[in-house]
Amino acid sequence: MTDSSSASRGHGLRRDIDLLEALASDEAQNAGGLGVVRLAQLVGREKTQVSRALKALAAEGIVERDPDTLEYRLGWRLFSLVARTSESRLVRVAEPVMHTLSADLEETSHLCVLSDREVLTLLSVSGHSFRVHGWEGRGVPAWRLSAGRVLLADATPDELYVRFGTTGEMPVQDLWTLIQDARRQGYARVSEEFEEGLVGVSAPVRDFRGRVVAAINISAPKARLGERLDEAGRTTARAAARVSSLLGWEPRRTPLLRARLT
Known part of the structure; x- marks a missing residue:
């Protein structure tokens, strides 16, 4: 040539x-x-x-x-190629950011994704001797976790009804309110809602289209993290934004959710 x-x-x-x-x-x-x-x-x-x-x-x-x-x-082929590589790229890009986050907060961080009604943990990085046991590969109902609330940030009310309307675990109206609170704040927080003595915060990771594809979560005993939960939320949100940037997200392209729950 x-x-x-x-x-x-x-x-x-x-x-x-x-x-x-x-x-x-x-x-x-x-x-x-x-x-x-x-x-x-x-x-x-x-x-x-x-x-x-x-x-x-x-x-x-x-x-x-x-x-x-x-x-x-x-076209379909372009998105197919992206889909085939997105999860492995997500883990590869997120891991070093999570190491820094866990070291800064001295707490365990988790990279989570949504699977139907459940949150799955792809990766856990420890920044402390305390470890939340057995999370990787384990599914947990999304409405019970801060990670679930940010992973559902792009869902419309109709989608929430289809996904959770028959579970009876949490009224969809209440879940919608929690999701919107997390959207406005930039992170979600829970305090002993999933497990007694356990608190956590989560922030959304977006892909190049602006869609939420994962959540970075920090979980720890309330005795250690409870008083600095909002500080941890803001720090986690910055880490998640860093991962989003590495995936090609630009804030101006984030879609606005216009649907309203009636």
């Missing part, structure tokens, strides 16, 4: 990336897609060139075209 052909291919890849970034923009996400004319304006290229590039990307599943509006959006 000659230097000129390599440069040409590299330039073509750069132009394709420009198109993908335009389709990932706030404008495209809010509109549900963009047409060829608008994309050509955004990337500064001829409409015919953009049309050819989009057709090639669509043939590979990297973008998709709405048959009704004829507008383009990011």
